Amino acid sequence: MHALYYDRYGGPDVVSPREIAMPEPGTGEVLVRVAAAGVTTADWRLRASAFPGGLWLAGRLMTGLFGPRKRVLGGDFAGTVAAVGKGVSRFRPGDPVFGFSRYGAHAEYLVMPAEGALARRPEGITPAQAAALPFGAFCALEFLRDKARLRPGQRVLVVGASGGVGVYAVQMAKMFGAEVTGVASGDNLGLVRDLGADHVVDYRTTDLAGLSQRFDVIFDTVGALSFAAAKGLLGPRGLFLPLNFSAADLPRALFSGRKGGPRMVLHVSGDTREQAETVAGLVAAGRLKPVLDEVYPMDRIGAAYAHVEGRHRRGAVVLDIGRAADRDAVA
Numbered sequence: 001m002h003a004l005y006y007d008r009y010g011g012p013d014v015v016s017p018r019e020i021a022m023p024e025p026g027t028g029e030v031l032v033r034v035a036a037a038g039v040t041t042a043d044w045r046l047r048a049s050a051f052p053g054g055l056w057l058a059g060r061l062m063t064g065l066f067g068p069r070k071r072v073l074g075g076d077f078a079g080t081v082a083a084v085g086k087g088v089s090r091f092r093p094g095d096p097v098f099g100f101s102r103y104g105a106h107a108e109y110l111v112m113p114a115e116g117a118l119a120r121r122p123e124g125i126t127p128a129q130a131a132a133l134p135f136g137a138f139c140a141l142e143f144l145r146d147k148a149r150l151r152p153g154q155r156v157l158v159v160g161a162s163g164g165v166g167v168y169a170v171q172m173a174k175m176f177g178a179e180v181t182g183v184a185s186g187d188n189l190g191l192v193r194d195l196g197a198d199h200v201v202d203y204r205t206t207d208l209a210g211l212s213q214r215f216d217v218i219f220d221t222v223g224a225l226s227f228a229a230a231k232g233l234l235g236p237r238g239l240f241l242p243l244n245f246s247a248a249d250l251p252r253a254l255f256s257g258r259k260g261g262p263r264m265v266l267h268v269s270g271d272t273r274e275q276a277e278t279v280a281g282l283v284a285a286g287r288l289k290p291v292l293d294e295v296y297p298m299d300r301i302g303a304a305y306a307h308v309e310g311r312h313r314r315g316a317v318v319l320d321i322g323r324a325a326d327r328d329a330v331a
């Protein structure tokens, strides 16, 4: 099968198309024929070994010290169940699905645990739209629902509101009844408003530290604020949730809020079946909409990475995996 393969860390050029063996589903697993797969900031960090703030060694220990252990990247995907392993009753061949796999989705076929972050694809959305959901929507759900435990009427600042995670954070914060302020730049402020933000701030013309409002929760998806800067924008028991943090933030978070004052919580998202099913349900109910920036053919993976690494994507960047497969089938 076609896959986008890499065996050393580096720039987009370390990834190239290759024919690799097709995986087979084992007990409790499903084989998915991938139609569309996201290219995310996580794929970029794993490919380049670009882990922020002193976490390089921890990252390398996780992914492979001298070279990547997993050779095919890609977390977000949407496609169709092609086969199921023993003991799987949750899915059948032909089921349209989407989910998050951490690795392996930049290929025509992918094996997933049937009980993993996988759900039936909601009707009425395309595979590309479905592949635009998992990374950002599962993360926003976990941070805002489970970590912040957002309540109606709370004031939330979403930094990076038009990005991969931000577009879902704005929608979910509104869904939980919060008053939402979204931070992005000029051209994207309209999108952030359309997603439901009550207020928008252009970080290119406004210094966030100078904002007069005080927030109950700051969800910084870009690493624009330090905890010291965030404290000045938070109410007395406000919560700072940064998606990017450094090793030096670990003790700061541990001791924050112990004697009162704002808290910082650091967390790494885990992707679950419950999140996939919840997001599918929200989309089916019309309460959450996928935000798809651009779709690239598989052979333009370099351009897709450049788009993502520029840090100005509007929602998700997706690869059309199905198109490459179909072209081959025709040839």
Ligand SMILES: NC(=O)c1ccc[n+]([C@@H]2O[C@H](COP(=O)([O-])OP(=O)(O)OC[C@H]3O[C@@H](n4cnc5c(N)ncnc54)[C@H](OP(=O)(O)O)[C@@H]3O)[C@@H](O)[C@H]2O)c1
Binding pocket: 040, 041, 042, 045, 139, 159, 160, 161, 162, 163, 164, 165, 166, 183, 184, 185, 186, 187, 188, 203, 221, 222, 224, 242, 243, 244, 267, 268, 269, 270, 308, 310, 311, 312, 313
């Ligand atoms: N801890 C975890 O579990 C976890 C989970 C998921 C992701 N992450 C990390 O979280 C980050 C979020 O990823 P993402 O994919 O959402 O990022 P992204 O798509 O690259 O975010 C782009 C957004 O950031 C805005 N932006 C760019 N520069 C900015 C600046 N200087 N100040 C304020 N806003 C700025 C952009 O606005 P404009 O385009 O309008 O300029 C856009 O809204 C990644 O680094 C990822 O590794 C961590």
